[in-house]
Amino acid sequence: MIEMPVPDRRIIAKQGDLAAALRRIVPAEQVIHTAEELKAYECDGLNAYRQPPLLVVLPDTTDQVSRIVKLCAAEGVPIVARGSGTSLAGGSLPTADAVVLGLSRMKDVVDVDYGNRTIRVQTGITNLAVTGEVQPDGFFYAPDPSSQLACAIGGNIAMNSGGAHCLKYGVTTNNLLGVTMVMADGEVVEFGGAHLDAGGYDFLSLICGSEGQLGICTEATLKILPIAEGARPMLFGFDTNEVAGEAVAAIIRAGLSPVALEFMDKPAITVSENFAKAGYPLDVEALLIVEVEGSDAEIDEQLTRIENVVTPFGPSTVKRSGNDIESAKIWAGRKAAFGAIGQLADYICLDGCVPLSQLPDVLKQTAELAEKYGLKVANVFHAGDGNLHPLIMYEANDPDSARKAEELGADLLRLCVEKDGCLTGEHGVGIEKRELMLTQFNERELRQQMAIKDVFDPEWMLNPAKVFPLSLSTPHVEDRRAA
Amino acid sequence: MTDAPDTDAPDTEEGVAAIVREAASSVAMPLEITGGGTRLGLGRPVQAARTLSLAALDGVTLYEPGELTLVAQAGMTVKALGDLLDGENQQLTFEPADHQIGRAHV
Numbered sequence A: 001m002i003e004m005p006v007p008d009r010r011i012i013a014k015q016g017d018l019a020a021a022l023r024r025i026v027p028a029e030q031v032i033h034t035a036e037e038l039k040a041y042e043c044d045g046l047n048a049y050r051q052p053p054l055l056v057v058l059p060d061t062t063d064q065v066s067r068i069v070k071l072c073a074a075e076g077v078p079i080v081a082r083g084s085g086t087s088l089a090g091g092s093l094p095t096a097d098a099v100v101l102g103l104s105r106m107k108d109v110v111d112v113d114y115g116n117r118t119i120r121v122q123t124g125i126t127n128l129a130v131t132g133e134v135q136p137d138g139f140f141y142a143p144d145p146s147s148q149l150a151c152a153i154g155g156n157i158a159m160n161s162g163g164a165h166c167l168k169y170g171v172t173t174n175n176l177l178g179v180t181m182v183m184a185d186g187e188v189v190e191f192g193g194a195h196l197d198a199g200g201y202d203f204l205s206l207i208c209g210s211e212g213q214l215g216i217c218t219e220a221t222l223k224i225l226p227i228a229e230g231a232r233p234m235l236f237g238f239d240t241n242e243v244a245g246e247a248v249a250a251i252i253r254a255g256l257s258p259v260a261l262e263f264m265d266k267p268a269i270t271v272s273e274n275f276a277k278a279g280y281p282l283d284v285e286a287l288l289i290v291e292v293e294g295s296d297a298e299i300d301e302q303l304t305r306i307e308n309v310v311t312p313f314g315p316s317t318v319k320r321s322g323n324d325i326e327s328a329k330i331w332a333g334r335k336a337a338f339g340a341i342g343q344l345a346d347y348i349c350l351d352g353c354v355p356l357s358q359l360p361d362v363l364k365q366t367a368e369l370a371e372k373y374g375l376k377v378a379n380v381f382h383a384g385d386g387n388l389h390p391l392i393m394y395e396a397n398d399p400d401s402a403r404k405a406e407e408l409g410a411d412l413l414r415l416c417v418e419k420d421g422c423l424t425g426e427h428g429v430g431i432e433k434r435e436l437m438l439t440q441f442n443e444r445e446l447r448q449q450m451a452i453k454d455v456f457d458p459e460w461m462l463n464p465a466k467v468f469p470l471s472l473s474t475p476h477v478e479d480r481r482a483a
Numbered sequence B: 001m002t003d004a005p006d007t008d009a010p011d012t013e014e015g016v017a018a019i020v021r022e023a024a025s026s027v028a029m030p031l032e033i034t035g036g037g038t039r040l041g042l043g044r045p046v047q048a049a050r051t052l053s054l055a056a057l058d059g060v061t062l063y064e065p066g067e068l069t070l071v072a073q074a075g076m077t078v079k080a081l082g083d084l085l086d087g088e089n090q091q092l093t094f095e096p097a098d099h100q101i102g103r104a105h106v
Helices: A015-022 A035-041 A062-075 A127-137 A153-159 A203-207 A241-253 A266-276 A296-313 A324-344 A356-373 A399-418 A443-456 A470-482 B013-025 B078-086
Strands: A055-057 A079-082 A099-102 A109-113 A118-122 A176-182 A188-192 A216-223 A230-238 A260-265 A286-294 A317-320 A346-349 A376-382 A390-394 B031-034 B050-053 B060-064 B069-072
Touching: A015 A055, A015 A062, A035 A055, A062 A079, A062 A099, A062 A176, A062 A188, A062 A216, A079 A153, A109 A127, A118 A127, A127 A153, A153 A216, A176 A203, A188 A203, A230 A241, A230 A296, A230 A324, A241 A260, A241 A286, A241 A296, A241 A356, A260 A266, A260 A324, A266 A286, A266 A324, A266 A376, A286 A296, A286 A324, A296 A317, A324 A346, A324 A376, A324 A390, A346 A399, A356 A376, A356 A399, A390 A399, A443 A470, B013 B031, B013 B050, B060 B078, B069 B078
Parallel strands: A055 A099, A079 A099, B031 B050
Antiparallel strands: A109 A118, A118 A216, A176 A188, A176 A216, A230 A286, A230 A317, A260 A286, A260 A376, A346 A390, A376 A390, B060 B069
16 A cells, blocks of 8 residues: 555645635636535546545636745645646645645647747647647647547646657657746746757756656647658567567667557457457467558558568568558557456556566566466557556455555566666656655665755645655655754 | 876776765865867866866767667767767767767767
8 A cells, every 4th residue: 555644734724714815816616625526636547546635726827826836835735736637656646735736727729830840838738639739730749648638738748758659759858848837936937948959957858757846837838740641550470478579679670660569468469359359369479569650652661671670580470551441450459458458357557668678578577476466467568668568457346456466566667677677667656656766766866856856846845745755755844844 | 189287087987986076075176077178179278177088988888779779988989989880770869060080079
């Protein structure tokens, strides 16, 4: 079980006064205070952990955010910023003594600039709505987390989100050019802008992925790219995970740039095929789906080169899509995988990264650890960048099974770190991996990171109890606030 | 170009750390930090008691062509790095001007 700090009763006692003060900043209906309505904000995508906040406030403008932050700073009330609440790591889990500052009303497109290929948005806009805004003119926003229909750009910036396309186009940090950020004291500061590089320190890189610890981003300037003419995948089946892993490394090494390079292991193949009837071979141990983009001729050329690179590894299945119907069929099983597994069992979706060369060994040890815990694990993941998403199947209503699943999850993330990888590829740390940060960093390194938060948020009022192990942060926060 | 009389060129990270630590604990020991020195002719010379040259930190500590990943030390020349990458038909995506070929450092 993940512990949360003891809430401050003195803050909870001020709920009524605080709500009244917030209603002087935003219209009354944009301050949520009843127990029933607060329940909607009690958790995010990590829904095993729930805690309704003290209040929720839903501002419309950067100026309102600034005034809310100033009010909370003066009253000593912590703030949890929240985009759409889809975090799988508990990145926007409230505490009982915190105000949730929800960005869901801040969805305006401020400016679209095709000449410079940028778009300026308020950060409550959903990821897919950004693409929706520019798609009619042939453009798109590249990072595409699976939750893109719902997740907000603010949360994407906080977690430096990725997605299936990030192998070719990079993650959020590679597509973010500037932000307006409300600092912990309410000051409004601009970082970056509609240009590739700015003078001075690269604060934007520090902010992207800082999980709401340093400030609240209210507007963002994003890169937009022209949509490719077309895309088609190829499917390869292999007799062992090891050889499939080697083929992945060979494709990358050859300098080919697939837009997606997805890996499915045997448990994932079986479940998906039973569900989606995509025509996947059932006598293989691993499948790779490799998709490339471009004009028809370009796609054919690239797929031929990929086939030439993979053939020496002796794939037992090779299927090349020749048209949209065949493409849809190849993707059907992959896209149905999570839903198919969800029909069989409850599952935890982990997120860790390893160097490509370690993939085969990590997959082997994952299977061994799963067997030790008596749980099933399926692997469906973005192989091109070594970003693993083991799905641990368990029984949510059985506390013993839930505990084992959590322990296995922690073991698997430790394995990623042992193999020179890291705890998170695209989901972030949140509360989920907070205590595991000590396996990735030593205490001195974590204290350095905490010192950076001290500069931005001296009283530690922003997004409490996330990212840093409580054993380090709790005494530190007490010291800071006492000083 | 001749080096200032007291130039240190450590070949380990520990060596660099020791010099920086010594400078930080001294009252008046600003450090000039140099790589290949290809832009030293621009602007005023740095007024520093000592020069810390990174030129001897010129190795590659990791190269995994299959992962498009390379770790180079700060004193490696852009030329040497380019030659290494050529062997695998790879390149850097950034391209700093190396106007005194072989002198510009990472």
